[in-house]
Amino acid sequence: MVRPPSLHEQQALEGSREHPTLLKKKKKEEQSEISPVLRTFIMSVLPPVRKDRIISQLPKCFSKGATLHTEDGFNSKVKTACQEQRTGTVGFCKDVFDKNYKATIGVDFEMERFEVLGVPFSLQLWDTAGQERFKCIASTYYRGAQAIIIVFDLTDVASLDHTRQWLEDAMKENDPNSVLLFLVGTKKDLISPAQYSLNEQDAIKVAQEMKAEYWAVSALSGENVREFFFRVASVTFEANVLAELEKSSSRRIGDVVKISNNSSNLYATSKKKPPNCCQ
Numbered sequence: 001m002v003r004p005p006s007l008h009e010q011q012a013l014e015g016s017r018e019h020p021t022l023l024k025k026k027k028k029e030e031q032s033e034i035s036p037v038l039r040t041f042i043m044s045v046l047p048p049v050r051k052d053r054i055i056s057q058l059p060k061c062f063s064k065g066a067t068l069h070t071e072d073g074f075n076s077k078v079k080t081a082c083q084e085q086r087t088g089t090v091g092f093c094k095d096v097f098d099k100n101y102k103a104t105i106g107v108d109f110e111m112e113r114f115e116v117l118g119v120p121f122s123l124q125l126w127d128t129a130g131q132e133r134f135k136c137i138a139s140t141y142y143r144g145a146q147a148i149i150i151v152f153d154l155t156d157v158a159s160l161d162h163t164r165q166w167l168e169d170a171m172k173e174n175d176p177n178s179v180l181l182f183l184v185g186t187k188k189d190l191i192s193p194a195q196y197s198l199n200e201q202d203a204i205k206v207a208q209e210m211k212a213e214y215w216a217v218s219a220l221s222g223e224n225v226r227e228f229f230f231r232v233a234s235v236t237f238e239a240n241v242l243a244e245l246e247k248s249s250s251r252r253i254g255d256v257v258k259i260s261n262n263s264s265n266l267y268a269t270s271k272k273k274p275p276n277c278c279q
């Protein structure tokens with residue numbers, strides 16, 4: 001919950017309009033659309049992000065053959081926007097989640113808080129049931145997703161084939177140009193390196209068709225799990241900030257300004273839809 005600023009805080013803000021340095025600061029704040037009072041307040045009510053959830057460099061992809069981002073670092077526009085606190089609504093959560101969802105409708109929910117380039121960023125993870133009988137329920141949770149993670153079993157070839165169907169279901173609810181896709185093979189601990197190499201070729205092919213980033217992990221040993229979620233947080237964060245920058249540029253100039261992401265995306269580049277929920 002967020003309270004409105006007090007009279008004293010409002011007066012402090014009003015007074016800042018006179019001074020040129022503060023004017024510049026105010027301009028920055030207008031661009032980010034969140035007042036400093038509100039920003040400070042939100043920062044003070046949220047617990048600090050855990051030290052091991054701080055991301056200052058773009059984590060590496062798993063395979064250069066199927067990645068969403070081929071550059072070594074974050075987009076320079078995003079880095080500058082973070083330094084200048086011009087990330088708009090990215091980094092602020094309205095705390096609208098109703099924890100009761102979890103038990104009643106069979107969809108699991110987790111929230112992981114990160115700090116990316118100094119900006120708080122929360123990933124809301126909705127784990128939908130894979131079974132056919134829950135398909136209807138699951139599909140309602142795909143809507144408006146900013147990233148979709150499709151998980152298959154590395155020891156079961158049929159489950160890789162099935163990912164196409166899951167993707168099709170998820171895409172009925174989303175604009176393909178505004179969703180970041182990840183294809184993840186799990187149970188890496190149960191497969192021999194030789195068999196894994198064979199299966200990986202097929203998985204990378206499917207990931208390329210889907211325009212997804214490919215990862216192989218083990219939930220049992222924890223191999224690549226942390227790296228994967230850090231990558232999801234970072235790539236999603238970057239897309240969100242770029243969308244915010246695009247939104248504010250088009251508003252200021254009065255026209256839509258496309259932010260090119262150069263060659264950082266292996267797949268066809270497209271205009272990202274601005275985020276429609278809290279981050």
Ligand SMILES: Nc1nc2c(ncn2[C@@H]2O[C@H](COP(=O)(O)OP(=O)(O)OP(=O)(O)O)[C@@H](O)[C@H]2O)c(=O)[nH]1
Pocket residue numbers: 128129130131186187188189190217218219220221
């Ligand atoms: N050895 C091993 N077992 C795993 C791994 N990942 C999942 N499992 C096991 O596989 C089974 C199914 O895992 P879940 O994570 O529940 O699979 P799911 O696809 O989410 O299942 P639904 O929730 O029914 O959709 C469980 O018994 C897990 O313990 C892994 O990386 N290694």
